[in-house]
Amino acid sequence: MIVVEDVHKHFGGFHAVDGATLTIETGSITGLVGPNGAGKTTLFNVIAGVLEPTSGRVIMDGEDITGLPPHELFARGLLRTFQIAHEFSSMTVRENLMMVPGGQSGEALWNAWFARRRIASEERALARKADEVLEFLTIDHLSDEKAGNLSGGQKKLLELGRTMMVDAKVVFLDEVGAGVNRTLLNTIGDAIQRLNAERGYTFCMIEHDMDFIGRLCDPVIVMAEGHVLAKGTIDEIKANEQVIEAYLGT
Numbered sequence: 001m002i003v004v005e006d007v008h009k010h011f012g013g014f015h016a017v018d019g020a021t022l023t024i025e026t027g028s029i030t031g032l033v034g035p036n037g038a039g040k041t042t043l044f045n046v047i048a049g050v051l052e053p054t055s056g057r058v059i060m061d062g063e064d065i066t067g068l069p070p071h072e073l074f075a076r077g078l079l080r081t082f083q084i085a086h087e088f089s090s091m092t093v094r095e096n097l098m099m100v101p102g103g104q105s106g107e108a109l110w111n112a113w114f115a116r117r118r119i120a121s122e123e124r125a126l127a128r129k130a131d132e133v134l135e136f137l138t139i140d141h142l143s144d145e146k147a148g149n150l151s152g153g154q155k156k157l158l159e160l161g162r163t164m165m166v167d168a169k170v171v172f173l174d175e176v177g178a179g180v181n182r183t184l185l186n187t188i189g190d191a192i193q194r195l196n197a198e199r200g201y202t203f204c205m206i207e208h209d210m211d212f213i214g215r216l217c218d219p220v221i222v223m224a225e226g227h228v229l230a231k232g233t234i235d236e237i238k239a240n241e242q243v244i245e246a247y248l249g250t
């Protein structure tokens with residue numbers, strides 16, 4: 001479980017996150033919605049260790065993780081997906097997946113010299129894992145494709161795949177459905193649901209597509225003006241007067 005307690009994030013005098021308090025229950029697919037500028041992305045970045053909060057705390061399973069750098073959160077299984085970096089676009093999909101887990105022996109030069117056999121076997125294990133991930137995501141036919149040639153939706157699947165390479169526990173997804181065609185959106189939605197149901201992933205996702213949210217997310221948290229306005233099922237949210245006002249007010 002992740003608890004966000006009265007988090008503030010100020011940029012100069014501007015309060016992008018202004019006293020956000022919320023809980024992300026273990027095993028949930030929690031949606032985070034709200035009008036543009038509500039502070040959703042900033043809050044995500046605070047939780048995922050990309051930004052330090054001005055004040056407030058983030059607790060994961062009872063431990064204070066406020067301000068921990070992304071690699072330490074990563075080691076605890078908490079991660080935020082990022083777009084495929086430009087420099088990885090000329091590598092294949094499988095190679096992109098195999099790049100993810102750090103700390104392989106190949107990283108140390110002397111290891112490469114003395115322990116070739118072990119490295120070879122680690123590489124084989126990684127390649128097997130990458131193939132298994134690609135199969136799970138139903139994009140195994142793309143394994144030798146250059147990442148740069150993928151469509152927007154396929155790239156989103158690859159981003160999800162990278163979280164599977166490290167056996168993430170809590171994954172933050174920022175607009176995974178944006179600009180993705182319906183067919184691929186369904187594939188992404190299925191993958192999220194299966195990772196949740198079969199592998200115990202907890203998701204928290206910023207999303208604008210209300211149908212997509214309605215299909216996947218329970219609960220849905222609404223932010224406006226830097227704080228949490230409401231939390232409930234999609235139907236409760238849609239019927240909430242304060243939420244309607246917040247959306248119409250922008």
Ligand code: ADP
Pocket residue numbers: 011014015016034035036037038039040041042043
């Ligand atoms: P959302 O994701 O809900 O659209 P954001 O968290 O991206 O909202 O932004 C909240 C507000 O904070 C916006 O008004 C945005 O302009 C501002 N903001 C975000 N990042 C910065 C920054 N690095 N410096 C200054 N203002 C920022």
